[in-house]
Amino acid sequence: MAAYKKLSGQRPHDRKYSRLWLADDHVLLATTTGYTEEYRRFYFSDIQAIFVRQTGEGAGQNWTLTAIAIVLLGLGIFVSGAMIICASLAGVCLMVAAFNAFFGPTCIVEIQTAVSTQRLPPLRQLRASNRIIAQLVLLIRASQGETTPEQIVMITAPSAHPAAIR
């Protein structure tokens, strides 16, 4: 049996929980409902690309939480006797927002193979994702080797090359 090591934290999505696990030759995306587990394996030799896309999800959540906190504080000021409850709830909202802000911006990470592109829900915070991807990149390069500059020129937009611009 392949020995798996934890690669990421467990993250909820679509009423399920996902976590990434690392084996010798592949990375495993395990999604659980608590009673059943589903597995998707991505072999290092099959991975074509990893895409990271920064999203405004975390910032949006922070703005919403801050707005709720302001509304609650306003309610506390204008409704007599509700100050303590409203201030406590506002404090909780602000604490969650601060906690969220501490972990930095959010992102979406997708892994592409010859047959599929799969989103990795456990990778949601950009900073943590970069750390994990750096680890994966090393393993994938150890398995596949490096891409050459000529190959990079082949797959990037022609207008972006200095020679083409001139």
Added chain:
Amino acid sequence: MAELIRCPRCKTALSPRHLADLEQCPACRTKTQAYIFPAWFKAPAPVRVAQHVLTEKDSSCYYHKSKQAVVPCDACGRFLCALCDCDIQGQHYCPGCVSVAKDKGRLLQFERSRTNHDAVALTMAVLSTFLGPLALVLGPAAIVWALWFWNRPGSLLPRTKARSVMAVVIGLASTCGWGFGTYKMFFDGGV
């Protein structure tokens, strides 16, 4: 010719800058970074065609008598033609062995899901503690479930037997407790 790398959101072709750092996509302005590996440039595997047996000395495939054998199955040793050769991480198997291995769970690569029976047993045990006389059914069921699946392969991931042990302990306590309570209530004139 390899495909261009494109923004996963708007499918606009990306520049080499996107391979080095998180940069804005020229079209949708989403900050994107791509890590590209040599597999991107690999041409798709050619469609395999099984050759006909040409001479009497040629070995034929176990499944297709008229096709030339190219490799033996690593599990059963049967000769296989290019069509019947299932290449699994460098090992060659015949369709029959693959099917058997999949059914019996011998090839972990094929396992796409598993049931956590320990979690099922624990849920039944916990429910039995506050479902009153139903505990007399659920409690023993939790114990039986935990013991029945004790040695069955559970999760592929590291996991202890703690849930199964807890299910047995809670199931026992709940069954005894509710059993005693029910006995007292109905047969012994109340608690």
